[in-house]
Amino acid sequence: MNQPRHTPAKVIPIATASAAAPRQVSLYEKQKKIYPRSVHGWFSRWRWVMVWLTQAVFYGLPWLPWNGRQAVLFDLAARRFYIFDLVLYPQDFIYLTGLLVLSAYSLFFFTAVGGRLWCGYACPQTVYTEIFLWVERRIEGERGARMKLDAGPWTADKVWRKTAKHAVWLAIGLWTGFTFVGYFTPIQTLWAQSFTLAFGPWEWFWVNFYGLATYGNAGFLREQVCKYMCPYARFQSAMFDRDTMIVSYDAARGDPRGTRARNADLAAAKLGHCIDCGLCVHVCPVGIDIRDGLQYECIACTACIDACDGVMDKMKYPRGLIRYATQNGLDQHWTPQQMARRIARPRVLIYGAVLLAISAAFIASLAARDTLKVDVVRDRTTLARLVDDGRIENVYRLQLMNATEAVQRYRVTVHGIPGAELPEWRELEVQPAQARWVTVAVRVPHESAQALGPGAHPIEFRTAPADDENAAVTEKSTFIVPR
C-alpha cells in the first residue's frame, strides 16, 4: 500500500525481551498481584472525598424516610418506583431512557475534556478497591510488608492477618449487598429480618450475590476488571483527542532519567528531572509505567501525580513532572493557560450544548409530568350495541393510574360526538399509587349516530381530579356505529 506515511509524534518503543533467544509464551498467563504503595497528596485527598461522598449516598439513601416510606424505593413486585416525591410507573420508563442518554452525553463530554474522570474518582470498582486496599494496608502493612507476607511461610501471624482481612472484606461485601437489596425491599424490613435471618429467597440470593461480587471484584479482581472487562478502557481512544487532559509524564522535562545528587547540576550531568525512583510505578493500582505514555490500563487515578510531586518537593524541583496535560500541550510546550483555552473547542462545545439541552428537557418533562395516567381499552368483541330507544352503546374499560401518594377522586366525561354521554355520572376514587380498571359504556343518541354514519368515529375521554378541572388528562378512542 503506497500511502503517504504519517510520522507519529512519538514512537513508543516496544519493550524488548532481555535474552536473545526466542521464548515460549502461553496465551494464558496467571495475573501478577499488584501491591500499590500508599500515596498522599492533593489528588489523593480529593479521591477520598469522592469515596466518602459516593458511599454516603449509596449506603445512606435507603435509610432516609420520606412520606412515611423510604425516600428511594424500587418496589418491583408492585411495579412502582418511588424517588422522593415522584411515584413512577413502568409507563414512565422513558425517564430512565432519558437518564441513560444523559449519562452517555456526560460520558462523552467529560471524557473529551478530562479523560477518564469517572474511572479515577467515582467508579464503584475503583471506590471499592480503594476501600479494600485501605483495609489491606491497615491489617497487612505497606507495600513492602505485604509483599513479604505473601512470599513468606504460613506463620500464625500470617494466618490471623489474612483471616482478619478477609473477614473485614466479607463484612463490607455483605453490607454492600444488604444495602443494594435495601433499594428494592424496604431496608428497615430487611434489617429487622436480618436478626432472625428471615429473608425471602430472592433477598437471600441477591444479598449474597452482591456481597460476593463486591468481595471478589474489590478483593481479588481489582484492575482485571478495568483491564479486561470494562469497555471504557478500550473506547477511550475514540473519545480522546489531542486536547484531552490526561495524566502525562513530561518526557521533555524528565528524560534522560537517572539518579543524581541532591544539588547536582542537571545540564552538566545531562539529566532530566526524573530520578528514576520508580515510585510512580509502585503506587500505580493497574501496574503500568506512566512514563511509557498513555496506556489503556491507566484509570487516571492520579496516584502517580501525587507520588512524583512528593519526590519533586524533596528534590526541590518544581512539581508537575507527571501532571494533567494534553498531548498537544506537551508536544508544543504550552502553558496551562494555553491548554485550558483549548477546552472550548467544537467537540466539547457541541457535547456540552447537547448535554444542557437534554438536561433541560429532562427536568422540564419531569416537572410538568401529569400525576394521572389514563388508558382506554375499548371492548373488541362487543363492538356496538343497540339499546332501548335506539341509542348506540359502546363499552370501554378505563385504567386510571394515580401517581400520587394521596387518595384521588376523578371525574370522567366523554367528548367528540354530540349527545354522547356516560349513562351513570362517574366520580371514581383511586387509592395512592394504585391503578384501577373501570368499565364505562358510552351512549350516543340515534340521531347523532345516524348523522355520523356507520364506522369508527373519534371520541375522547377527559379525566380530571374532582377538585382540579385544569389537570384533566385526555385520551382518545373510537366510537363504532354499526351498519
Added chain:
Amino acid sequence: MSDFFNSGWSLYIAIATALSLLACLALLIIAARRRVMANDNTTGHVWDEDLRELNNPLPRWWMWLFVLTVVFSAVYLAFYPGLGSMPGQFGWSSVAQYQDEQAKARAATAPLYAAFAATPAPELARSAQAMAIGERLFANNCATCHGADARGSKGFPNLTDRDWLWGGTPENIAETITHGRQGNMPPIAGAVGTSVDVRNVANYVLSLSGSPHDSIAASIGRPKFAVCAACHGADGKGNPALGAPNLTDKLWLHGWGEDAVVAMVTQGKSNVMPPHASRFTAEQIHVLSAYVWGLSNRASTTP
C-alpha cells in the same frame, strides 16, 4: 414427549450439541499451546512495513471461567432438556412448571375460597372481597363474550337484565358455567307450513311482546303457534329446562323485527356457551355464579 417427527433429528441435535461443547474445549487447548515469540515480544510477523502483532497473554482466570462455562453446560444438559429430546434427570418441562405454578396458586388461594364455598350465593354477593374476585374472574374469562359490562351483544346474553334462558338461581348459573349450554332452535319452517305461514306466525310472535306487527297476519298465524308451543309454552313464556326463550318480553338476543323472526324459524339457530369446568375450580365457579347472580339482583352499582 418429542416435538420432532423423526427421532433422527433428536439424535442429530444431541450429537451436535455435545460436539460443540467438546470443540470449545479443544479450541481452548489448541490456543493455549505455548508459542515461540520473536525477540521483540511480537509474534515475529511484519505487515505493511512496520505493523507488528504483540501477543499479550489473556489472564488465567478468563481461561478458567471459559472452562467453567463448559462444565456448567455439561452439568446443565445432564439435568435439564437440551440434548435433543432427552428430558434430563430433573424431568423438567415447561408444561409441568406451568401446572406446578397453577397448583401452587390454587393451594395459596384455597383457604380464601374455602371460606367462600361455605357461604350461600346471595350473602356472598354482598361481600366486597368476594365480589372483587368475582369481577376479576369475570373480566378475565367472561367479558370477551358477554362484554366488559356484562351486557352482552348480539348472540351473547345480557347478564344484567334479570332474564334467564336456563334459569336464574345461583345453582342454575353455576351449572351453566360448569357444563356450558347448547341452545338449539331447530329449523321448523317445514312444520309451520309455507313461507306465508311462517310470516304470519312471526307476526303473531311479535304481537306477544307488544312489538309492532301486522295484526291481521298475527291472527291468521295464531293457530300455527302450536308448533312453537311445544318448546316455548302455550303462552310463549319460554321453558328454562330447554333454554327456550320467553317470547313475550322485549329482549331479542338474535335480532329484532319480522325478518329476524322469520330467519330464526326458517334457519334455526344453535347457540353455545362453552363449559368452563376445566378452567375453574368448583369454588371459583361458586364465587363467579354469585357475582353473575348479583349483577341481575342489585340496584345499579356505584363504583
